[in-house]
Amino acid sequence: MPLTTRRRALTTLGAALAGTVALPATSALAGEQKHRPRPLWRAHAHNDYEHPRPLLDALDHRFGSLEADIFLVGGQLLVAHDPVDLDPARTLESLYLDPLAARVRANHGSVYRGYRKPLQLLIDIKTEGSSTYLELDRHLKRYKHLFTTYAHGRVLPGPVTAVISGDRAARAPMEAQTVRRAFYDGRLADLGTSAPASFVPLISDNWTLNFTWLGVGAFPDAERQKLRTIMRTAHARGQKVRFWATPDLPGPARDALWAELLAADVDYINTDDLAGLEAFLDAHR
Secondary structure, three states: OOHHHHHHHHHHHHHHHHHHHHHHHHHHHHHHHHHOOOOEEEEEEOOHHHOOOOOHHHHHOOEEEEEEEEEEEOOEEEEOOOHHHOOOOOEHHHHHHHHHHHHHHHOOOOOEOOEOOOEEEEEEEOOOHHHHHHHHHHHHHOOOOOEOEEEOOEEEOOOEEEEEEEOHHHHHHHHOOOEEOOEEEEOHHHOOOOOOOOOOOEEEEEHHHOOOOOOOOOOOHHHHHHHHHHHHHHHHOOOEEEEEOOOOOOOHHHHHHHHHHHHOOOOEEEEOOHHHHHHHHHHOO
């Protein structure tokens, strides 16, 4: 067989093999990705640990952010809303860190398989901030490659981004670190200050302290403009925004307020109603 004929035959064989082996595998992977429900990155599970299955219920509803309150008790970080609810078995590790690490290993480096965007874990400190944060930092160090890390001026993305809220005394030890595995949850007072997004990537505040509208009637123009100004200012600095204390009972008022948050491009919508927010966001894609 002439050389050119052999080359033509090999080319045809290669194309046939690609069509019968490689292409279906690639097509199957693309199809799996296409039919897998996308994560709801705007969805924030407020007081996530109060659900029957902490972390897991939020992940089943595809939430992109969730919140755990912690108390420092004898070197352990216990998860609860109030001291009366403390249980030595409900630690930050057992409810969140260990399951997240296992899931990331199973999903080859991400919380949601096929999506590299980090899950946000908001950790609300309920005991004295400085000592609790330093203990938390020691805990986070045990989970290599799990957390987004700030190191000597650079942010290195990981599968989970820990953001510290609650007692404000945590700020000083965090600012003093040149390497840390967590970031700081700012307030509206931090907008436009010298604090960079590499330290304060999130701005959270109480809706009712800044707005009078609770979803009934028309959204006052002045308040809508205030909200849009907040969002422009935050986004220009690379920061995201979340409001708590928004209406959370199912009904037209909640839907109206959530719709305004979406229209203003608010980054996280706060809820205790996982299924309700999932349905709302799916309907407003």
